[in-house]
Amino acid sequence: MTSSPGQDEVKSKVLVFGAGNFGSCLADHLGDSSHTVYMWSRSETLVQHFNTHHRNLEYLKDHVFPDSVKAIGPEFPSEDVIRDVDVLLFAIPTEGVRAALSSLKPKLNMDRLPLLVFVNKGIETGTHALTLEIIADTCGPEVAKIATFISGPSFAKEIVKRQPTSVSVASLSEEHAQQASKLFHQPWFRCYTGDDPIGLELAGALKNVYAIAAGMADGLGFENNTRAMLITRGLAEMTRIGTAYGASPLTFLTLAGVGDLFLTCSSPTSRNYTVGFRLGKGEKLDHITETLGSVAEGVTTTKGLKEIVNDLGISAPIASEVYEVLYEGKDVKERAQALLCLPAVPELDFPEETGKPAARLKKKLGVV
Numbered sequence: 053m054t055s056s057p058g059q060d061e062v063k064s065k066v067l068v069f070g071a072g073n074f075g076s077c078l079a080d081h082l083g084d085s086s087h088t089v090y091m092w093s094r095s096e097t098l099v100q101h102f103n104t105h106h107r108n109l110e111y112l113k114d115h116v117f118p119d120s121v122k123a124i125g126p127e128f129p130s131e132d133v134i135r136d137v138d139v140l141l142f143a144i145p146t147e148g149v150r151a152a153l154s155s156l157k158p159k160l161n162m163d164r165l166p167l168l169v170f171v172n173k174g175i176e177t178g179t180h181a182l183t184l185e186i187i188a189d190t191c192g193p194e195v196a197k198i199a200t201f202i203s204g205p206s207f208a209k210e211i212v213k214r215q216p217t218s219v220s221v222a223s224l225s226e227e228h229a230q231q232a233s234k235l236f237h238q239p240w241f242r243c244y245t246g247d248d249p250i251g252l253e254l255a256g257a258l259k260n261v262y263a264i265a266a267g268m269a270d271g272l273g274f275e276n277n278t279r280a281m282l283i284t285r286g287l288a289e290m291t292r293i294g295t296a297y298g299a300s301p302l303t304f305l306t307l308a309g310v311g312d313l314f315l316t317c318s319s320p321t322s323r324n325y326t327v328g329f330r331l332g333k334g335e336k337l338d339h340i341t342e343t344l345g346s347v348a349e350g351v352t353t354t355k356g357l358k359e360i361v362n363d364l365g366i367s368a369p370i371a372s373e374v375y376e377v378l379y380e381g382k383d384v385k386e387r388a389q390a391l392l393c394l395p396a397v398p399e400l401d402f403p404e405e406t407g408k409p410a411a412r413l414k415k416k417l418g419v420v
């Protein structure tokens with residue numbers, strides 16, 4: 053596939069934080085589009101091997117990366133490197149974002165901020181903060197207001213094979229959402245922009261919890277009807293939570309919402325689905341996470357989501373059952389049966405009170 057006419061001809065310097073599946077996949081994607089890419093890893097062995105062989109020792113092992121991608125590390129990137137690039141791309145799990153941004157902040161040139169792109173899909177445990185809030189806490193509201201977020205149905209191992217993929221790109225700043233879209237957009241990686249980063253973040257984080265539920269159902273031996281039920285009722289639940297939070301309900305019908313929910317609830321390529329499937333087969337959570345070899349953000353997000361749902365005082369039966377299995381040691385089969393025995397309710401019910409958490413967050417950012 054050739055590049056589309058009229059795409060961005062300007063070549064950028066990009067620093068990717070995280071050399072896992074998605075960090076290296078996006079480094080490859082941007083390097084392929086002739087941008088200059090630095091990829092930071094905390095592993096010295098990975099850095100040396102990558103720069104010698106153009107391969108990642110730990111993730112996407114079969115893939116050969118273009119010369120335009122150089123690994124750096126294991127030390128956190130220097131101020132010189134950070135101030136020299138146009139784009140900072142964060143592809144590390146949500147639990148690591150606060151520490152990374154705290155190290156970054158003193159090195160940022162606040163008079164000439166780079167484009168900041170976040171692709172993690174999770175809710176922070178303890179604070180139950182979205183990444184938008186973590187950015188505000190660590191780097192200040194001015195940085196959060198221009199931060200951009202990418203989410204959608206996008207398995208790293210398919211992107212490196214140039215399987216046509218589409219994602220949602222959102223920011224409180226339309227200008228910056230456009231910039232991020234322009235940077236990534238290719239015929240095989242199509243970007244659609246939006247202005248609801250809170251909804252996009254919630255959609256990307258929550259679909260991981262429902263992917264665990266879908267995996268559990270498959271692991272227990274349930275078939276296609278059951279998976280379709282979980283996807284659809286999961287979407288209803290995500291939309292109810294997101295609307296109560298203050299996101300647009302329509303965001304849950306985007307690539308970042310139903311698109312990614314479909315993908316991760318129906319494929320063993322999904323790590324979250326795999327966690328659920330293995331739980332459904334009777335394995336213990338600790339053993340699964342120790343042997344998975346990569347992060348499944350839904351596991352920690354289930355904890356943060358529980359607090360959000362409790363604070364909002366709304367019904368989220370599927371997420372609650374996932375929480376009970378993961379964190380209260382309840383039996384998967386017994387919790388699935390409990391879900392099936394819930395009384396009949398109206399199919400569509402939106403929360404009466406909406407918007408408080410998003411309003412609080414926007415106030416923190418100085419956005420009306």
Ligand SMILES: NC(=O)c1ccc[n+]([C@@H]2O[C@H](COP(=O)([O-])OP(=O)(O)OC[C@H]3O[C@@H](n4cnc5c(N)ncnc54)[C@H](O)[C@@H]3O)[C@@H](O)[C@H]2O)c1
Binds near residue numbers: 074144171207209345
């Ligand atoms: N893999 C995918 O297909 C995919 C697609 C879209 C979004 N994502 C999201 O991207 C994020 C990263 O996922 P991934 O697939 O690359 O995970 P991964 O487990 O493959 O790699 C994570 C990387 O982050 C690094 N890391 C972990 N904790 C860190 C910390 N505290 N500080 C700095 N670096 C740290 C690891 O060393 C590793 O390089 C997740 O939020 C995931 O949901 C992944």
Ligand SMILES: O=P(O)(O)OC[C@H](O)CO
Binds near residue numbers: 206207263323349
């Ligand atoms: O492997 P998962 O479950 O983390 O899913 C990866 C991406 O989020 C798919 O879009």
